[in-house]
Amino acid sequence: MSVPNPTTRVDTGRRTPTAGVDWARDDHAVAVVDPDGEQTARFTITHDRAGMRELVRRLLKAGVVEVGIERPDGPVVDALRQAGLVVFVIPPGQLKNLRSRYGSAGNKDDRFDAYVLADTVRTDRRRLRPLLTDTPTTTALRQTVRARRDLVAHRVAVANQLRAHLQIVFPGAVGLFADIDSEISLRFLERFTTQNQADWLSPKRLGAWLVSVGYCGRVAPTVLHTRLAEAPRGLTGADTTASAAVTRAYVAVLRALTGQIAELAARIGEQLELHPDAEIFTSLPRGGRVRAARLLAEIxxxxxxxxxxxxxxxxxxxxxxxxxxxxxxAVSFRWGAxxxxxxxxxxxxxxxxxxxxxxxxxxxxxxxxxxxxxxxxxxxxxxxxxxxxxxxxxxxxxxxxxxxxxxxxxxxxxxxxx
Structure with missing residues (x-):
């Protein structure tokens, strides 16, 4: 018996049972309804290889061709599609509204949600679009792009934490350079972690240190030293031991994040270079490499x-x-996106x-x-x-x-x- 192509809309010519799978972390609730909407099966499968096999076996045995689920990716979706079943994605927000069809309580229950998903596929299949998945190349690129974006968000958060910490213990370091997480700023904090150490600096000594670390020279050492001198005084004396340890911890985290972001950016460049659609997105104005890769991955x-x-x-x-x-x-912002x-x-x-x-x-x-x-x-x-x-x-x-x-x-x- 041939199986339907999971990337096209199915017209079986006959009424067949439909199924719904409510996704959870450790196990998944499954419901099967007949063409008249009566629930004919309800069971739970575990989130492992045996559970995936059991899910597919029982759905095929019941004659199910179409399945509703809340998310478009993951092992469950892969198992369903590999079995030749047509997958319809019904987002959680839409599912929440659909519950009101069957009662006014609106309570969240995995088994009930599985039934709602199955029955919605039965009644609204002409309004639903079968899940179309991207190629493995695009999926891998999306994973890398999103991981880099998450690390950038972490870097911003840690930089803000470092800035707030320095505002109390060493204010002069906050506005010394353009960015608190720049290479020159991190090197300065590694060498001059406290107000006590910064007090040793003179314009000449600061200039010599900047030359030793290869500073670009955009701002003169005398100007930088003036910024240090005019800033509010930070903590001095024995109280600086704990604050210096915190500063070094934030700097170490920022260095690690910056390094991993750079590695992922290089990986993104390699993946983009090999992607057949790369030229389309890199040709856009100010597309760059990372931005073009992100557009490609999300579209x-x-x-x-x-x-x-x-x-x-x-x-x-x-x-x-x-x-x-x-x-x-009324014309308003589109929240459902x-x-x-x-x-x-x-x-x-x-x-x-x-x-x-x-x-x-x-x-x-x-x-x-x-x-x-x-x-x-x-x-x-x-x-x-x-x-x-x-x-x-x-x-x-x-x-x-x-x-x-x-x-x-x-x-x-x-x-x-x-």
Missing amino acids: GDARGRFPTADSLACLAGVAPSTRQSGKVR DRELRDAICDFAGDSRHANPWAADLYRRARARGHDHPHAVRVLARAWVGVIWACWTTNTPYDPDRHRALQRILNQDQPAAA
Whole structure:
């Protein structure tokens, strides 16, 4: 017996049972309903290899073809797809609203949620889109990109903690250099950890130390020494032992994070170089390597996932949400969105205005209409989605010469031909 292709919508020509799987950490609740909505099976499987085999065996034995689940990835989804079952993803927020179909209590119960998932697939399959997954290459790139982003967030948090600590024990070190987590700032704190050690410095001694560590010389040693001297005094004497240990701990963590971020960035560059869609995203203005990789990873390479540019814009949360009742019409921020995708597209769009006149003009006009910066960036991101989607679906790198809206901006101030 042939199994259905898990990447296409199934039309079996007959009514078949459907299943729902409520994902948990250690075990998963499963429900099977017949074509009339009656629950015919309910069981729990463990989150291990034996449990995955048991899940697939019992679903196939029951004649299930389509399964509803709350998340699009993980061992359970892999096992279902490998068995030829069609997977429909129903996000937790949507599932929460669907519970009201079956009662007003709204209580969270894994077994009940499994039934709701199964019954929703039975009744609403024409409104659901089968799960389309990216290639392993894109999935691996997404893991690396997100890991780097998380480490950057950790670095920012630790840098803020170090800054708050130094404001109390050694204020002069806080504003000495541009960034508290820069290489020169970390080296300074390793050498001059306390106010006592910094008091030894003179302009000449500070200049000699800066030369020894290869400082770029952007700010003169006399200016840096003046900053130290004019800053509030920090702790001195015997009280500095504990504070120095805390400073060194924060510096060590920042060094470790910075090193791992650099390693992941290099890995991202390698993965991007080998990806068939790399040229599409690196051709975008101010795309760079890491930013291009992040856009590629979050959009993915499953073209069928976004049949239109609007579908991509809505999932990215850059298209507004419109509510209308009678004569009342309200346009508001779209809360239901993929936050990772929205952040990636908005990050690119916000920076693109510094390199692309068309983007700069769109942003400027949005601000002129009274939008704040985040709103103006989303307006610009919505416009970029159409361009990116066209390049993505046709496997064509971005070409400024073929971007007609950009060319109109570039040519609007040119004198007319004689």
